[in-house]
Amino acid sequence: xxxxxxxxxxxxxxxxxxxxxxxxxxxxxxxxxxxxxxxxxxxxxxxxxxxxxxxxxxxxxxxxxxxxxxxxxxxxxxxxxxxxxxxxxxxxxxxxxxxxxxxxxxxxxxxxxxxxxxxxxxxxxxxxxxxxxxxxxxxxxxxxxxxxxxxxxxxxxxxxxxxxxxxxxxxxxxxxxxxxxxxxxxxxxxxxxxxxxxxxxxxxxxxxxxxxxxxxxxxxxxxxxxxxxxxxxxxxxxxxxxxxxxxxxxxxxxxxxxxxxxxxxxxxxxxxxxxxxxxxxxxxxxxxxxxxxxxxxxxxxxxxxxxxxxxxxxxxxxxxxxxxxxxxxxxxxxxxxxxxx
Amino acid sequence: xxxxxxxxxxxxxxxxxxxxxxxxxxxxxxxxxxxxxxxxxxxxxxxxxxxxxxxxxxxxxxxxxxxxxxxxxxxxxxxxxxxxxxxxxxxxxxxxxxxxxxxxxxxxxxxxxxxxxxxxxxxxxxxxxxxxxxxxxxxxxxxxxxxxxxxxxxxxxxxxxxxxxxxxxxxxxxxxxxxxxxxxxxxxxxxxxxxxxxxxxxxxxxxxxxxxxxxxxxxxxxxxxxxxxxxxxxxxxxxxxxxxxxxxxxxxxxxxxxxxxxxxxxxxxxxxxxxxxxxxxxxxxxxxxxxxxxxxxxxxxxxxxxxxxxxxxxxxxxxxxxxxxx
Amino acid sequence: xxxxxxxxxxxxxxxxxxxxxxxxxxxxxxxxxxxxxxxxxxxxxxxxxxxxxxxxxxxxxxxxxxxxxxxxxxxxxxxxxxxxxxxxxxxxxxxxxxxxxxxxxxxxxxxxxxxxxxxxxxxxxxxxxxxxxxxxxxxxxxxxxxxxxxxxxxxxxxxxxxxxxxxxxxxxxxxxxxxxxxxxxxxxxxxxxxxxxxxxxxxxxxxxxxxxxxxxxxxxxxxxxxxxxxxxxxxxxxxxxxxxxxxxxxxxxxxxxxxxxxxxxxxxxxxxxxxxxxxxxxxxxxxxxx
Numbered sequence: 032x033x034x035x036x037x038x039x040x041x042x043x044x045x046x047x048x049x050x051x052x053x054x055x056x057x058x059x060x061x062x063x064x065x066x067x068x069x070x071x072x073x074x075x076x077x078x079x080x081x082x083x084x085x086x087x088x089x090x091x092x093x094x095x096x097x098x099x100x101x102x103x104x105x106x107x108x109x110x111x112x113x114x115x116x117x118x119x120x121x122x123x124x125x126x127x128x129x130x131x132x133x134x135x136x137x138x139x140x141x142x143x144x145x146x147x148x149x150x151x152x153x154x155x156x157x158x159x160x161x162x163x164x165x166x167x168x169x170x171x172x173x174x175x176x177x178x179x180x181x182x183x184x185x186x187x188x189x190x191x192x193x194x195x196x197x198x199x200x201x202x203x204x205x206x207x208x209x210x211x212x213x214x215x216x217x218x219x220x221x222x223x224x225x226x227x228x229x230x231x232x233x234x235x236x237x238x239x240x241x242x243x244x245x246x247x248x249x250x251x252x253x254x255x256x257x258x259x260x261x262x263x264x265x266x267x268x269x270x271x272x273x274x275x276x277x278x279x280x281x282x283x284x285x286x287x288x289x290x291x292x293x294x295x296x297x298x299x300x301x302x303x304x305x306x307x308x309x310x311x312x313x314x315x316x317x318x319x320x321x322x323x324x325x326x327x328x329x330x331x332x333x334x335x336x337x338x339x340x341x342x343x344x345x346x347x348x349x350x351x352x353x354x355x356x357x358x359x360x361x362x363x364x365x366x367x368x369x370x371x372x
Numbered sequence: 373x374x375x376x377x378x379x380x381x382x383x384x385x386x387x388x389x390x391x392x393x394x395x396x397x398x399x400x401x402x403x404x405x406x407x408x409x410x411x412x413x414x415x416x417x418x419x420x421x422x423x424x425x426x427x428x429x430x431x432x433x434x435x436x437x438x439x440x441x442x443x444x445x446x447x448x449x450x451x452x453x454x455x456x457x458x459x460x461x462x463x464x465x466x467x468x469x470x471x472x473x474x475x476x477x478x479x480x481x482x483x484x485x486x487x488x489x490x491x492x493x494x495x496x497x498x499x500x501x502x503x504x505x506x507x508x509x510x511x512x513x514x515x516x517x518x519x520x521x522x523x524x525x526x527x528x529x530x531x532x533x534x535x536x537x538x539x540x541x542x543x544x545x546x547x548x549x550x551x552x553x554x555x556x557x558x559x560x561x562x563x564x565x566x567x568x569x570x571x572x573x574x575x576x577x578x579x580x581x582x583x584x585x586x587x588x589x590x591x592x593x594x595x596x597x598x599x600x601x602x603x604x605x606x607x608x609x610x611x612x613x614x615x616x617x618x619x620x621x622x623x624x625x626x627x628x629x630x631x632x633x634x635x636x637x638x639x640x641x642x643x644x645x646x647x648x649x650x651x652x653x654x655x656x657x658x659x660x661x662x663x664x665x666x667x668x669x670x671x672x673x674x675x676x677x678x679x680x681x682x683x684x685x686x687x688x689x690x691x692x693x694x695x696x697x698x
Numbered sequence: 699x700x701x702x703x704x705x706x707x708x709x710x711x712x713x714x715x716x717x718x719x720x721x722x723x724x725x726x727x728x729x730x731x732x733x734x735x736x737x738x739x740x741x742x743x744x745x746x747x748x749x750x751x752x753x754x755x756x757x758x759x760x761x762x763x764x765x766x767x768x769x770x771x772x773x774x775x776x777x778x779x780x781x782x783x784x785x786x787x788x789x790x791x792x793x794x795x796x797x798x799x800x801x802x803x804x805x806x807x808x809x810x811x812x813x814x815x816x817x818x819x820x821x822x823x824x825x826x827x828x829x830x831x832x833x834x835x836x837x838x839x840x841x842x843x844x845x846x847x848x849x850x851x852x853x854x855x856x857x858x859x860x861x862x863x864x865x866x867x868x869x870x871x872x873x874x875x876x877x878x879x880x881x882x883x884x885x886x887x888x889x890x891x892x893x894x895x896x897x898x899x900x901x902x903x904x905x906x907x908x909x910x911x912x913x914x915x916x917x918x919x920x921x922x923x924x925x926x927x928x929x930x931x932x933x934x935x936x937x938x939x940x941x942x943x944x945x946x947x948x949x950x951x952x953x954x955x956x957x958x959x960x961x962x963x964x965x966x967x968x969x970x971x972x973x974x975x976x977x978x979x980x981x982x983x984x985x986x987x988x
Binding site for chain 1: 416529532559560562563567586588589630634637638639640641
């Protein structure tokens with residue numbers, strides 16, 4: 032078996048909330064309250080094989096984007112390992128990260144905010160390439176930029192324009208060309224199509240698939256849209272409140288979702304397919320705050336199947352017989368008596 | 373069939389900008405009956421939100437309603453003054469926006485804002501009004517309604533705020549609710565709850581709703597009839613099931629085919645080539661022709677008019693698709 | 699040029715009467731400051747050209763006026779108009795130079811505070827807060843009386859007063875920009891902090907600076923005029939407009955009003971023109987107000 036392109040182990044990211052002054056308090060023993068933590072990611076593990084597309088799905092605030100941006104080292108991980116081609120890069124200082132960035136690039140969500148409005152397209156797409164060092168003549172720079180743009184379906188004449196002269200879909204193509212400029216093996220895509228109209232969304236998804244085949248890319252694809260994830264992913268991880276609650280191959284996940292939350296998510300998504308009659312699983316309430324995680328299982332406050340053990344013990348992500356993995360006490364035993372009806 | 377509650381006839385809303393006249397809504401006609409949800413769909417730039425704003429008289433300069441009638445229960449809203457429209461808004465017609473904070477006042481409690489609606493539209497006393505508010509919050513699925521009345525909007529989550537906005541619209545006894553992307557900012561699990569709630573309340577009260585959205589999946593689950601807009605014009609309209617199963621306009625079909633579906637795994641999505649044209653430079657002819665796989669020379673010559681195709685479907689196309697499309 | 703004339707900027711400009719008036723005023727003053735010395739007959743600081751006989755001549759339209767001195771003369775027989783022309787050059791130089799100095803320092807500090815945050819931000823912005831809690835005149839006055847006078851000292855005092863506005867503006871814009879994904883993209887590309895600030899943050903925070911700078915020039919000219927009027931500004935050998943007002947002020951109550959009134963009026967129109975034009979730029983360049 033080929034070694035994974037990306038291996039993440041027990042990744043934790045917590046953001047401190049509030050400054051020094053917010054912590055001052057009166058009449059509670061200590062004058063200084065402990066620093067509050069927003070626990071965005073709580074021990075997430077995942078692996079991506081060469082050429083594989085792994086989709087992270089979940090609702091807003093579930094930490095999926097934070098996982099992506101922590102792997103790209105936009106955020107510093109609080110703890111855990113991030114192995115790229117076997118090398119742990121989670122503690123690498125800034126300069127030592129530079130060669131790693133040749134293997135790992137990122138595509139962003141907002142096509143309007145992810146391109147510097149004051150740069151020409153040529154300079155935008157070549158930025159990661161130039162950051163790697165080495166001198167390029169004007170001619171070479173122009174030629175390489177044009178070649179990159181051609182890969183994403185833009186023409187040479189557009190290389191000298193500014194981002195505001197492009198539509199949302201074209202800007203997203205520019206963002207993809209930028210990621211390709213260093214010929215990476217792994218691209219982290221943070222909701223790359225969620226800001227686009229559906230007809231444009233299809234263009235971009237098709238382009239990403241073509242590029243994967245051409246360059247044998249792996250994607251970590253973050254999305255809140257299950258049908259998009261279904262379309263592009265080989266494997267899918269479902270996140271809730273900073274925890275990975277289930278990972279499975281795409282077909283397994285959609286055929287036989289195991290975690291109660293995955294089931295809710297699948298049934299709640301509106302769909303055009305008439306084969307899925309409107310039997311929606313009812314779910315109570317809303318996602319708890321990441322400032323105060325519930326004890327035990329993260330989903331127990333809304334889970335229709337929660338029982339005593341769920342409040343006491345936090346379920347670990349356990350591998351199942353069919354290759355998937357679930358973090359739920361109902362799937363903890365080999366006997367089938369407690370299996371979800 | 374009962375008279376429609378709302379009839380929009382040949383509505384034209386133009387924006388006069390530096391770069392030229394933007395015909396955001398250019399001859400749009402449709403109607404809405406009691407107890408019905410009508411979906412306005414299209415991509416950005418299609419003009420769907422502008423239709424909603426035009427009905428409410430919320431078009432600010434440089435925009436202007438140039439022509440057309442908006443008949444609501446027999447009265448032409450397009451001819452009413454701003455003064456008169458103010459009493460229509462929030463009363464007979466309510467609006468639910470994508471961001472609930474645009475319709476809630478952050479400095480008053482939720483209870484105060486609901487109470488104000490009742491004071492304006494009923495002659496109940498204080499106690500009775502409060503009881504109504506509690507009842508309404510419970511109906512939209514807010515637990516501990518009694519204590520929640522004294523909370524401020526920022527103390528609610530996004531989904532809860534949207535519920536409050538809907539509760540206020542229902543309290544006013546609005547007969548028409550215009551919902552502009554009401555669930556786009558919400559998570560799917562919350563979205564499912566809100567959609568179900570809106571649908572039930574509309575049907576039960578015999579009110580009606582116009583649902584403006586880009587999401588065809590939401591429309592297919594919510595709307596009875598659909599109006600598809602492209603470049604400010606209606607390209608197709610008809611019953612939801614018919615449009616979703618066998619659209620007659622190539623644009624609608626392109627939209628449907630570009631949505632990834634879980635039931636069928638396709639290696640590639642069918643995409644609509646190109647992008648939406650610049651609406652300021654549209655000449656005669658069909659505005660979709662440059663992206664259309666069925667376009668013929670005549671499409672550049674003659675602007676197609678909306679005409680019956682089959683079943684409930686009307687389409688503005690010279691070459692509408694057959695039921696069993698190629 | 700044709701591209702400019704058909705641009706949206708020019709379209710709005712043509713429809714904005716105060717902006718046209720303001721920029722026309724500015725254009726007049728600029729031309730006057732550049733070419734003025736060629737137009738007036740007298741160099742008021744060349745003693746050989748002065749005629750003591752011609753002292754305190756009233757403006758030409760009053761009785762006793764002399765056609766050689768349009769706006770009259772002062773006690774040494776200096777042409778008031780010529781004094782204004784020469785004084786305007788000094789005032790404009792001080793205004794522009796102080797603007798450049800404070801822009802440079804304020805922008806740098808603002809970028810550091812906004813981009814790095816934390817301690818640097820706290821220290822820089824607290825100093826700015828303290829400084830803003832004193833009237834700027836008071837600070838300038840204090841610095842001038844402590845370190846002496848002269849054009850260089852005026853510049854230092856104005857910079858010390860003016861950097862705060864830049865630092866706060868730049869810090870605000872920087873905080874807005876660094877939230878955006880293109881900054882994160884630059885980080886993923888492998889750019890260091892300094893490179894990100896130079897290549898991405900700085901170009902994107904410049905627009906509001908144009909507005910601030912325009913208004914600041916006017917403010918600086920006013921402060922300098924006040925300082926000079928109070929006698930702690932420029933030396934008598936390089937009289938700015940403010941100093942002219944002060945000199946004229948001594949004889950104002952003996953009925954010789956023109957020596958201080960005309961320079962005063964001139965300052966007023968100059969700053970008025972700058973502010974009109976600055977307001978237009980602010981409306982035009984700030985997308986939030988559009």
